[in-house]
Amino acid sequence: MLSRVASNLYWMSRYVERAENTARVLDVAYRMSLLVKEGKLQDQEWFAPLNITGTLFPFSGRHNEVCAREVLHFMALDSENPSSIYACARQARENARAVRGSITSEMWEVLNSTWLEMQQMDEEKMLSRGVSTFFDWVKERSHLFRGVTFGTMHRDDAYDFARMGTHMERADSTARILDVKYHILLPSVKDVGGAVDYYQWSAVLRSVSAFEAYRKVYRDVITPLKLAELLIVRDDIPRSLAFCLKQVNDSLGRVKNAHSAETALRAAQIQKGLQDGRISEIFSTGLHEYLTEFLDSMQELSGDIQASFFSSRVVE
Amino acid sequence: MATTPLYNEMYTEERAVRPHYAAFAEWLAETPPARIAQNRQAADLLFHRVGITFAVYGEASGTERLIPFDIVPHVIPGQQWETIAAGLKQRVTALNRFLHDIYHGQEIIKAGKVPSSQVEGNAQFRREMIGVEVPGGVYAHIAGVDIVKHSDGEYYVLEDNLRTPSGVSYMLENRKMMMRLFPELFANQRIRPVDHYPDLLVQTLRSVARDTRNPTIVLLTPGHYNSAYFEHAFLAQQMGIELVEGLDLFVQDDQVFMRTTQGPRKVDVIYRRIDDDFLDPLAFRPDSMLGVPGLLQAYRAGGVTLANAIGTGVADDKSMYPYVPEMIRFYLGQEPILKNVPTYVLKKPEDLKYVLAHLDELVVKEAQGSGGYGMLVGPTASREERDRYKQRVLDSPERFIAQPTLSLSCVPTYAGDVLGDRHIDLRPYVLTGAQGVNFAPGGLTRVALREGSLVVNSSQGGGVKDTWVVD
Numbered sequence: 001m002l003s004r005v006a007s008n009l010y011w012m013s014r015y016v017e018r019a020e021n022t023a024r025v026l027d028v029a030y031r032m033s034l035l036v037k038e039g040k041l042q043d044q045e046w047f048a049p050l051n052i053t054g055t056l057f058p059f060s061g062r063h064n065e066v067c068a069r070e071v072l073h074f075m076a077l078d079s080e081n082p083s084s085i086y087a088c089a090r091q092a093r094e095n096a097r098a099v100r101g102s103i104t105s106e107m108w109e110v111l112n113s114t115w116l117e118m119q120q121m122d123e124e125k126m127l128s129r130g131v132s133t134f135f136d137w138v139k140e141r142s143h144l145f146r147g148v149t150f151g152t153m154h155r156d157d158a159y160d161f162a163r164m165g166t167h168m169e170r171a172d173s174t175a176r177i178l179d180v181k182y183h184i185l186l187p188s189v190k191d192v193g194g195a196v197d198y199y200q201w202s203a204v205l206r207s208v209s210a211f212e213a214y215r216k217v218y219r220d221v222i223t224p225l226k227l228a229e230l231l232i233v234r235d236d237i238p239r240s241l242a243f244c245l246k247q248v249n250d251s252l253g254r255v256k257n258a259h260s261a262e263t264a265l266r267a268a269q270i271q272k273g274l275q276d277g278r279i280s281e282i283f284s285t286g287l288h289e290y291l292t293e294f295l296d297s298m299q300e301l302s303g304d305i306q307a308s309f310f311s312s313r314v315v316e
Numbered sequence: 317m318a319t320t321p322l323y324n325e326m327y328t329e330e331r332a333v334r335p336h337y338a339a340f341a342e343w344l345a346e347t348p349p350a351r352i353a354q355n356r357q358a359a360d361l362l363f364h365r366v367g368i369t370f371a372v373y374g375e376a377s378g379t380e381r382l383i384p385f386d387i388v389p390h391v392i393p394g395q396q397w398e399t400i401a402a403g404l405k406q407r408v409t410a411l412n413r414f415l416h417d418i419y420h421g422q423e424i425i426k427a428g429k430v431p432s433s434q435v436e437g438n439a440q441f442r443r444e445m446i447g448v449e450v451p452g453g454v455y456a457h458i459a460g461v462d463i464v465k466h467s468d469g470e471y472y473v474l475e476d477n478l479r480t481p482s483g484v485s486y487m488l489e490n491r492k493m494m495m496r497l498f499p500e501l502f503a504n505q506r507i508r509p510v511d512h513y514p515d516l517l518v519q520t521l522r523s524v525a526r527d528t529r530n531p532t533i534v535l536l537t538p539g540h541y542n543s544a545y546f547e548h549a550f551l552a553q554q555m556g557i558e559l560v561e562g563l564d565l566f567v568q569d570d571q572v573f574m575r576t577t578q579g580p581r582k583v584d585v586i587y588r589r590i591d592d593d594f595l596d597p598l599a600f601r602p603d604s605m606l607g608v609p610g611l612l613q614a615y616r617a618g619g620v621t622l623a624n625a626i627g628t629g630v631a632d633d634k635s636m637y638p639y640v641p642e643m644i645r646f647y648l649g650q651e652p653i654l655k656n657v658p659t660y661v662l663k664k665p666e667d668l669k670y671v672l673a674h675l676d677e678l679v680v681k682e683a684q685g686s687g688g689y690g691m692l693v694g695p696t697a698s699r700e701e702r703d704r705y706k707q708r709v710l711d712s713p714e715r716f717i718a719q720p721t722l723s724l725s726c727v728p729t730y731a732g733d734v735l736g737d738r739h740i741d742l743r744p745y746v747l748t749g750a751q752g753v754n755f756a757p758g759g760l761t762r763v764a765l766r767e768g769s770l771v772v773n774s775s776q777g778g779g780v781k782d783t784w785v786v787d
Contacts, residue, residue, distance in 0.1 A: 100549035
């Protein structure tokens with residue numbers, strides 16, 4: 001398939017996934033802010049979404065204080081913020097529009113009507129209907145897009161590049177969520193067993209739709225070690241790092257070309273590192289350091305994918 | 317051309333329903349207006365969702381508009397269509413023969429039927445194409461011939477679009493929409509289907525590949541900011557071919573390749589929706605970012621087939637139009653089936669004399685002009701305007717042509733919630749491959765939505781209708 005088209009498909013899926021993950025992160029922050037009732041503590045929660053998406057700096061450039069309303073607007077609807085849900089919906093649709101011939105009509109219609117609806121959205125509507133309603137809508141549109149992709153798309157290279165984008169973005173997002181919460185995942189004597197502690201851990205799980213899976217797998221109270229195990233090394237949880245890397249590897253295996261051996265090797269190494277990882281060791285070397293390294297290697301992998309498949313260097 | 321009252325496609329002058337509209341008229345009388353109103357709204361929503369839009373130049377980037385869709389169809393009796401089809405086939409065949417001739421032996425010039433200056437002096441005449449052999453001798457693989465029915469009930473050809481005619485996606489989508497909204501209309505009568513057009517198109521393109529066994533065919537688009545991008549993507553998808561931009565292609569050793577994730581892949585046929593001027597920055601406009609450097613050289617060397625060929629514009633030029641009936645006689649030995657609008661060529665003294673005496677009835681245009689510039693519309697011009705124009709014509713009559721003002725036929729059309737008569741034209745799409753001519757019955761009907769207006773262009777507030785050929 002055309003290199004340009006492969007790139008558009010990859011980014012189309014990444015942007016859909018990014019919109020969904022941003023909605024998840026904001027939703028959790030919102031729920032958490034409802035729990036903490038003591039004075040300014042509420043607003044502390046709103047640093048997390050900015051940290052996770054790496055947008056604290058641009059946010060601070062345009063806003064004086066970090067508070068619910070400002071962060072929500074900036075991350076959900078701000079057309080000037082390239083990582084906002086609004087901008088992601090626009091980008092996903094633009095990428096889809098550039099490759100309309102390579103995706104099914106149903107996929108195009110989902111992204112097109114999502115974008116048309118998104119343009120009708122404003123802050124007043126979002127707040128009056130309840131922000132969670134908005135986040136649910138974003139998640140549903142993303143679920144719908146994935147389902148339509150799964151249900152209608154020809155299983156050729158195009159499908160694999162689209163799926164690759166989804167899983168690259170998702171691995172990145174899960175790692176960032178874990179990283180921002182790493183301080184609460186390190187048990188301190190004071191907090192263990194406390195209600196706030198419990199809610200924070202369960203919030204992390206809920207943000208990646210893994211709360212029920214955790215209960216089913218461990219039938220136990222939530223502990224940081226098990227939580228990290230679930231989301232890092234288990235490859236049967238759809239938003240875990242190991243699961244995402246397995247999918248990326250499968251896709252890379254199917255679309256391989258004369259220049260992609262190095263890329264596949266790197267992806268395989270990352271996956272192996274996750275599978276072989278022992279959670280106790282990860283915690284003893286430091287979860288934050290571990291995740292930072294993971295995010296760096298994902299960045300490099302993304303660059304490799306770009307070079308192996310999307311750049312014109314491949315064919316000349 | 318007698319000027320009788322407006323020709324209404326649906327009703328006779330006594331306001332009786334014409335037989336080929338009977339089934340529709342009956343349906344219209346029986347269907348509750350509320351349902352029609354509701355479905356007209358539904359059509360708008362559906363077109364938006366499917367993204368059938370066109371970009372508007374000169375407005376903020378990303379502005380996308382719908383072309384208004386009217387649910388009252390343009391109905392053509394099957395027998396009448398057969399005549400139109402025979403006329404189109406004849407005309408496009410002659411035009412292709414003409415294009416081959418002027419880039420080779422120029423027999424028609426030697427025979428004195430078309431003046432040499434008409435060809436040689438034409439900006440659209442591409443010297444690069446002289447002596448180049450194109451597969452099957454086909455130049456205009458896809459032609460969009462605009463025809464209108466005058467108040468005398470006869471069809472006239474307005475222009476032959478032989479470069480990159482657009483609009484066929486609307487023909488297909490309009491039909492899909494009508495079948496979705498009002499399926500019962502299609503159960504009650506035999507309306508000839510049009511949805512096999514992409515198959516016909518891909519067959520046509522396949523037939524002109526140098527090696528027809530398993531050719532790679534692509535559609536070359538200027539990109540997704542082009543006003544017709546929806547159509548490019550739609551057609552590529554319907555045909556199952558790659559939609560490529562200039563940067564996706566490159567030329568090596570007189571062959572064209574596309575850049576794929578699996579390395580270079582040879583391209584055999586390019587259905588290009590980019591004008592000649594932008595195709596190859598090495599050969600034509602050097603500032604073009606849309607084209608493929610070296611494409612012309614590869615094309616001339618036979619490494620790739622272009623549809624349409626380079627240099628077709630010389631045959632659909634306004635100044636060439638009056639000669640098309642002569643081409644039909646010269647190449648095919650037949651009398652034209654579809655009429656030309658009578659055109660006075662003012663360098664002929666007898667035409668000049670007639671035109672000057674009838675300036676208040678005629679439209680006078682510059683032969684090389686376009687877009688309605690430098691034009692005199694006699695019936696609406698003031699006496700002073702006519703006198704001033706007369707002086708310009710007398711200064712250099714060879715620069716001008718003149719035509720009677722046409723009165724386009726009408727079809728009832730919704731204006732708000734009521735029906736009013738609006739002018740239409742019809743663009744059938746004529747496909748020519750190595751094995752001959754093919755089409756989907758009908759074409760795209762465009763309608764001037766403003767009362768009394770004759771301008772059907774989408775950029776000027778025109779709309780579209782489904783076109784039915786009924787048996």
